Amino acid sequence: MPKPVDPVDLALIRATQAGLPLVPAPYAAVAGALGLTEQEVMARLAAMHARGVLRRIGAVPNHYRLGWRxxxxxxxxxxxxxxxxxxxxxxxxxxxxxxxxxxxxxxxxxxxxxxxxxxxxxxxxxxxxxxxxxxxxxxxxxxxxxxxxxxxxxxxxxxxxxxxxx
CATH class of the missing domain: 3.30.70.920 (Lrp/AsnC effector binding domain/regulation of amino acid metabolism (RAM) domain)
Known part of the structure; x- marks a missing residue:
């Protein structure tokens, strides 16, 4: 049975598991840190999502800080x-x-x-x-x-x- 992720995917998971950087181009920032292109980062994340390795990529808001109490x-x-x-x-x-x-x-x-x-x-x-x-x-x-x-x-x-x- 093949491994679900390769070493680059694993590095990408580690680089993003605490969240994407809060910058205008977060995928480009992650790409730069990993020596990839922005398109490679987005394609790899999409492929891992399609394979079920990632369930979703989304914001996790603090509802209380947003006023939703x-x-x-x-x-x-x-x-x-x-x-x-x-x-x-x-x-x-x-x-x-x-x-x-x-x-x-x-x-x-x-x-x-x-x-x-x-x-x-x-x-x-x-x-x-x-x-x-x-x-x-x-x-x-x-x-x-x-x-x-x-x-x-x-x-x-x-x-x-x-x-x-x-």
Whole structure:
């Protein structure tokens, strides 16, 4: 079975795992540090994404610093016959940052669809929750909102620095 990444890909992962540089041309800056062209960096990242080595490249904002203090994980008890179709629709809403299906843990936890919403206040988030409820309609039996009380450290996997054999 072939290795999922070559040494250049591995160096690229290490160079970007803490984030892209905050400069006007971040891919060019990474390219310069690795002795590659900007196009090579973008092509390699795209290829690793296509192979499933990278899940995504995106910003990870601190919602609190942006003034979005009402961050709520909405949880829904949705009919299993409709959850995939409805989950796709909920996940496509512009105010939902992520949406996913989870197993129920009956009898205490009936919820199987989770969708994160962000607003400046809980009052501002209420129409978002109502819009999700309206979209789910009769396929939804119950829901709740779990409001964030603090921000947790958001980091993904971090590879160690290269060893002597790398």
């Amino acid at each position: 009402a961050n709520g994980m909405t949880v829904w008890d949705v009919d299993d016959a409709f959850i995939d179709m409805l989950g796709e629709r909920i996940g496509a809403l512009p105010f939902v940052s992520h949406c996913y299906r989870r197993p129920r843990h009956l009898p205490h936890w009936p919820y199987n669809l989770f969708a994160m919403v962000h607003a400046r206040s809980r009052q501002d988030a209420a129409p978002q929750v109502a819009a999700i409820a309206a979209l789910l309609g009769d396929a939804c039996r119950a829901h709740d909102v779990l409001w964030s009380t603090r921000i947790l450290k958001k980091t993904g996997l971090r590879l160690p620095p290269p060893g002597p054999d790398q």
